[in-house]
Amino acid sequence: MNTELLTLAQAVERLLAADKILLLCHKNPDGDTVGSAAALLHALRAQGKTVGLACSDPIPPRYDHMQVTAFDGEFEPEYIVAIDVASLQLFGAGTVDWAQKSDLCIDHHGSHSRYSDALVLDDKAAACAEIIYELLLEMGAEITPLIADCLYTGIATDTGCFKFANVTPATHRIAAALMEHGCAYTKLNAHLFESKSRSQLAVERQLLKNMEFYYKGRCALTWLTLEDIEATGAKPVDLESTTGIARAIEGVKIGVTMRQQPSGSWKISVRAAEGVNASSVATAFGGGGHKGAAGCEVFGGLENAKQALLAEVARHLPSEDEPEGGEAD
Amino acid sequence: MNTELLTLAQAVERLLAADKILLLCHKNPDGDTVGSAAALLHALRAQGKTVGLACSDPIPPRYDHMQVTAFDGEFEPEYIVAIDVASLQLFGAGTVDWAQKSDLCIDHHGSHSRYSDALVLDDKAAACAEIIYELLLEMGAEITPLIADCLYTGIATDTGCFKFANVTPATHRIAAALMEHGCAYTKLNAHLFESKSRSQLAVERQLLKNMEFYYKGRCALTWLTLEDIEATGAKPVDLESTTGIARAIEGVKIGVTMRQQPSGSWKISVRAAEGVNASSVATAFGGGGHKGAAGCEVFGGLENAKQALLAEVARHLPSEDEPEGGEAD
Numbered sequence: 204m205n206t207e208l209l210t211l212a213q214a215v216e217r218l219l220a221a222d223k224i225l226l227l228c229h230k231n232p233d234g235d236t237v238g239s240a241a242a243l244l245h246a247l248r249a250q251g252k253t254v255g256l257a258c259s260d261p262i263p264p265r266y267d268h269m270q271v272t273a274f275d276g277e278f279e280p281e282y283i284v285a286i287d288v289a290s291l292q293l294f295g296a297g298t299v300d301w302a303q304k305s306d307l308c309i310d311h312h313g314s315h316s317r318y319s320d321a322l323v324l325d326d327k328a329a330a331c332a333e334i335i336y337e338l339l340l341e342m343g344a345e346i347t348p349l350i351a352d353c354l355y356t357g358i359a360t361d362t363g364c365f366k367f368a369n370v371t372p373a374t375h376r377i378a379a380a381l382m383e384h385g386c387a388y389t390k391l392n393a394h395l396f397e398s399k400s401r402s403q404l405a406v407e408r409q410l411l412k413n414m415e416f417y418y419k420g421r422c423a424l425t426w427l428t429l430e431d432i433e434a435t436g437a438k439p440v441d442l443e444s445t446t447g448i449a450r451a452i453e454g455v456k457i458g459v460t461m462r463q464q465p466s467g468s469w470k471i472s473v474r475a476a477e478g479v480n481a482s483s484v485a486t487a488f489g490g491g492g493h494k495g496a497a498g499c500e501v502f503g504g505l506e507n508a509k510q511a512l513l514a515e516v517a518r519h520l521p522s523e524d525e526p527e528g529g530e531a532d
Numbered sequence: 533m534n535t536e537l538l539t540l541a542q543a544v545e546r547l548l549a550a551d552k553i554l555l556l557c558h559k560n561p562d563g564d565t566v567g568s569a570a571a572l573l574h575a576l577r578a579q580g581k582t583v584g585l586a587c588s589d590p591i592p593p594r595y596d597h598m599q600v601t602a603f604d605g606e607f608e609p610e611y612i613v614a615i616d617v618a619s620l621q622l623f624g625a626g627t628v629d630w631a632q633k634s635d636l637c638i639d640h641h642g643s644h645s646r647y648s649d650a651l652v653l654d655d656k657a658a659a660c661a662e663i664i665y666e667l668l669l670e671m672g673a674e675i676t677p678l679i680a681d682c683l684y685t686g687i688a689t690d691t692g693c694f695k696f697a698n699v700t701p702a703t704h705r706i707a708a709a710l711m712e713h714g715c716a717y718t719k720l721n722a723h724l725f726e727s728k729s730r731s732q733l734a735v736e737r738q739l740l741k742n743m744e745f746y747y748k749g750r751c752a753l754t755w756l757t758l759e760d761i762e763a764t765g766a767k768p769v770d771l772e773s774t775t776g777i778a779r780a781i782e783g784v785k786i787g788v789t790m791r792q793q794p795s796g797s798w799k800i801s802v803r804a805a806e807g808v809n810a811s812s813v814a815t816a817f818g819g820g821g822h823k824g825a826a827g828c829e830v831f832g833g834l835e836n837a838k839q840a841l842l843a844e845v846a847r848h849l850p851s852e853d854e855p856e857g858g859e860a861d
Contacts (some may be wrong), residue, residue, distance in 0.1 A: 365694040365707075366725055368718040372708035378694075379701035379708075389697040393806070396695055397780045401749070404740065404781055411737040420730070451726045452733055477722070 206308075206317035211334075211341040214307060214323045218247065219342070221282030225274060227302055228258040229288040230295030231439075234360025234395065236287040237262055239309070239331040241269040242353035243286065246344040253278050259295025265394070269353045282306050287331035290316040309334055329369040332357025336377050348385035355386040356395065364396050368495075405435035406445050410460065414449065422516050423449040424509065426461035426469070446496075450474035457484065457516050461501070461508060469501045469508045478521060487515045535646035540663075540670040543636060543652045547576065548671070550611030554603060556631055557587040558617040559624030563689025563724065565616040566591055568638070568660040570598040571682035572615065575673040582607050588624025594723070598682045611635050616660035619645040638663055658698040661686025665706050677714035684715040685724065693725050734764035735774050739789065743778065751845050752778040753838065755790035755798070775825075779803035786813065786845050790830070790837060798830045798837045807850060816844045 209217070218224065226244055228236040240256050247254045255274030262271060285305045288294060289312035294302040305319035311334060313326035325334050332354040339346060346354075358378060362370050365378070382388055399407075406427065414425040425448070427435075432442070442462060449458030458474040471488070474496050475481035482490075482497040488511075490499020501508045538546070547553065555573055557565040569585050576583045584603030591600060614634045617623060618641035623631040634648035640663060642655035657663050661683045668675060675683075687707060691699050694707070711717055728736075735756065743754040754777070756764075761771070771791060778787030787803040800817070803825050804810035811819075811826040817840075819828020830837045 365704075366721045370711075370717065372711045375694075375704040375708035375711070379704035382699075382701045382704070388699065390806075392695045397776075398782045399780055400782045401745075404743075408737075408740040411733065411740065414733075416730075447726075451728055453727045453729045477719070 206319055207321045209307070209321050209323050211323060211338050214309070214321070214338060215342045217282070217307060217321070218284070219250065221252070221306075223253045223278045223281040224255075225280035225283050225301060226254065226256045227283065227285040227288065227294065227298050227305070228256065228262075229293040230259045230298075232258050232260060232262060232266075234266065235330045235332055235357040237266045237269060237271065238353045238355075238357030238360070239335045240286040241266075241271045242332065242335050242339065242350045242357070243284070243309075244271060245347065245350050245353065246339050246342065249345065249347075250342075255280070257298050257301065259297030259299075266356070268391070268394070269356060270349060284309065285319060286335075287311070289314050291318050309338070327371060327373075329367070329371060329374045330358045330361035332361070333373060333377055336381070346381070346384040348387070351381040351384040351386035352391060355381045355388060355391055359388075359391065359395055364392060400441060402435050402437045403441040403444060406432075406437045406441050407448065409435060410445055410448050416455075417513055418517060418520055420452075420454045421456045421520050422459065422513065423452055423455045423457075424459040424461070424513065424516075425449050426505065426509075427463065428505065429463045429465065429467075432462065446472035447474055450476065456520055457481065459484075459512055459516065461505075461512070463505075464500075467502075469503075469505075471499045471501050471512065473497045473499070480519060483519045484512070484515050487518075488512075535648055536650045538636070538650050538652050540652060540667050543638070543650070543667060544671045546611070546636065546650070547613070548579065550581070550635075552582045552607045552610040553584075554609035554612050554630060555583065555585045556612065556614040556617065556623065556627050556634070557585065557591075558622040559588045559627075561587050561589060561591055561595075563595065564659045564661055564686040566595045566598060566600065567682045567684075567686030567689070568664045569615040570595075570600045571661065571664050571668065571679045571686070572613070572638075573600060574676065574679050574682065575668050575671065578674065578676075579671075584609070586627050586630065588626030588628075595685070597720070597723070598685060599678060613638065614648060615664075616640070618643050620647050638667070656700060656702075658696070658700060658703045659687045659690035661690070662702060662706055665710070675710070675713040677716070680710040680713035680715035681720060684710045684717060684720055688717075688720065688724060693721060729770060731764050731766045732770040732773060735761075735766045735770050736777065738764060739774055739777055745784075746842055747846060747849055749781075749783045750785045750849050751788065751842065752781055752784045752786075753788040753790070753842065753845075754778050755834065755838075756792065757834065758792045758794065758796075761791065775801040776803055779805065785849055786810065788813075788841055788845065790834075790841070792834075793829075796831075798832075798834075800828045800830050800841065802826045802828070809848060812848045813841070813844050816847075817841075 226240040244254045256271050257274040283305050285308045307321045308319040309323045311328040311331045409431045410425045446460045456476045456479045460472040462470045473481040473484045480494050482492045485497035485499040488499035555569040573583045585600050586603040612634050614637045636650045637648040638652045640657040640660045738760045739754045775789045785805045785808045789801040790798045802810040802813045809823050811821045814826035814828040817828035
C-alpha cells in the first residue's frame with residue numbers, strides 16, 4: 204500500500220474535515236494506546252465531532268479515569284484512525300475489519316507496517332501520547348485536565364514513569380506542560396505505579412520463592428507452574444507486569460522467567476542488561492524480540508526446560524572478570 | 533541566630549569571593565545531599581577553587597559515579613557551605629563542629645532551622661539539586677556531563693524517579709536540560725532504580741512471605757524477626773528501602789512493617805495512603821512522623837505487638853463503603 208506520510212498540520216486538517224470518526228486501539232490495550240486515543244477523542248468531541256473508540260479487548264478498569272467507553276456501533280464511521288498500532292496483527296478479531304480500512308495511523312513505532320492510507324510517525328517519541336500532545340497543540344485544542352490526565356497516563360506508562368531508555372528531553376518537557384494543564388499526576392503516579400493488586404503480589408511472592416541464581420549470579424531464573432498461577436488467582440496482566448523481576452537484581456545480566464501454559468509448554472520471557480542480547484537467547488528457541496526483552500516457547504518438563512535455557516544463556520553471557528564457576532548458588 | 537536570606541546571585545557572589553571551600557552533607561547521605569554537593573564541588577573546582585566535601589558517614593559506593601572523595605583535612609576551610617541539611621542534628625559527630633560555623637546553607641526543606649549565617653532556601657524545589665542547577669546557571673558554570681550526572685542523581689533519587697508528589701513542572705524541565713547536558717540517564721536510572729541487591733531481594737521475599745491483611749484488606753502488616761534479618765544478610769539500607777512494600781498494595785490504606793531490634797523491641801514503620809494519617813498511629817506509641825510515613829517503637833512479643841498495632845490502626849482507618857468485618861484474610 205502507498206501510505207502517505209503526513210505532517211501534524213496535514214493530519215489535523217483531515218481530522219477536522221471528517222465528522223464521524225472511529226479511533227482504534229491495539230489489543231491487550233496499555234496506557235499509551237488508550238491514553239492517546241482517549242485524549243484525541245475528548246479533544247475531537249470538544250470540536251463537535253462524533254467520535255468512538257474501539258478495541259478488541261475490554262478497556263482495563265485501571266484506565267477508568269480516562270472516561271472512555273468502547274464503541275458499540277452507534278454510528279457509521281466515516282474516518283478511521285489507528286492509534287499506537289504498528290501492524291494489522293496487533294488489532295485482534297473485534298477491530299481488524301475496521302483496521303484494514305484505516306484512513307490514518309498515528310504511531311511511534313519505527314517498525315510501522317504502513318497498512319493505512321496515511322501515517323503520522325515519530326519514532327523518537329517515547330509514547331504515542333507525545334505525538335497526540337503536539338497534534339492537539341497544532342489543532343488549537345484546549346488541553347483540559349482530563350485530556351492532560353490521558354496524555355500523562357500514556358507517557359508515564361510507556362516510560363515506566365520516566366525511567367526507561369526511551370525518555371527524551373521532550374518527554375520531560377511535555378510532562379511539565381501537562382502538569383501545568385492540570386493533570387492529577389500525584390494521584391496518577393500512585394494509581395499507576397504504587398498500587399499492586401493482591402494477585403500481582405502473590406505472583407511476585409511465588410517468583411521470588413522459586414528464584415535461582417546461576418553463573419556466579421549473572422543469570423537469575425524463576426518460574427510459575429500452572430499450579431502456582433492458579434494458586435495466585437493471577438490474570439495475564441498480573442503475569443506480564445512481573446517479567447522484569449529476575450533481571451532487576453544487582454549483578455544479573457540475563458533474567459529468565461518461565462510460565463507454564465495450559466498445554467504444559469513453557470512461555471519464556473528473557474530480559475537482558477545493557478551489553479547482553481536477550482533476543483539471541485530467545486531466537487535459539489524459535490522466538491524473538493529486542494536486545495533488552497525477548498520471548499520464546501520451550502517444551503518439556505521443568506528441569507529439562509531449565510537446563511536447555513541455562514545452556515543457551517551461558518552462550519550469551521559476556522566474559523567476566525573473575526573465572527567462570529558455573530555453579531548454581 | 534540572624535540568618536540572612538540570599539538570592540542565588542548573592543550566594544554566587546560569596547562563593548566566588550571565597551577560596552578554600554568546604555561543603556557539608558547530612559549524615560546517612562542520600563543521592564540529593566551527595567549529588568548537590570558533588571555538582572557544586574566540581575563546578576567550583578573548575579573555577580579554580582580549592583573545595584572539599586565532608587560527611588560524617590562514608591559516601592555509599594552506589595554514588596561512586598559522582599567522583600567525590602571525603603575531605604580529610606587537606607586544607608583549612610575558609611568558607612563552609614551545608615548542602616541539603618535542615619538542622620544541626622542531621623550532621624553527625626564527624627562534621628557538626630564545622631556545621632556550627634556554616635557560612636551558608638543551600639536547602640529545600642521548609643523546616644530549615646536557620647543555624648547558618650546565610651541561607652538560600654527554596655522549599656518548592658523537589659530536590660536540593662534543582663537549586664544547585666539554578667545556582668550554577670547563575671554562576672555561568674559549564675554543566676559538564678559529570679555535573680549533569682550529579683544533579684540528575686539528586687533529583688531522581690529525591691523524587692523516586694519523578695514519581696513522588698514533590699515533583700513540579702520545574703523538576704521535569706531541569707531533567708530535560710540535564711539530559712541535553714549529557715547526563716547518562718539510562719545508566720543512572722538502571723543503576724539507581726532497577727538494581728536490587730541480593731540481600732534486598734531476600735528481605736522482600738521474607739516480607740512478602742510474612743505479610744498479612746486485616747480489616748478487609750485495608751491494612752497490610754508484615755515483619756522481620758531478628759532471625760529473618762540475619763538470614764537475609766541485610767544491611768540497614770536494605771531494610772529502609774523496603775518499608776513501602778506493605779502500603780503499595782491495591783486497597784491498602786495503612787501498611788505496617790515491624791523489624792525486631794537487637795534489644796527485642798520492634799521498630800515500626802507506618803505508611804498511609806492519601807486521606808489517612810500514619811503519624812496518628814505512630815504518635816499513639818510515642819513516635820512521630822508525617823501523614824504519609826511515620827515510625828515508632830513497640831515492646832513485647834510478636835503477637836502482642838501486632839495486636840497492639842492493629843488495634844491502633846483500626847482507630848485511624850477511614851469509614852468504608854461496605855460494612856466492617858474486621859477479619860484477617
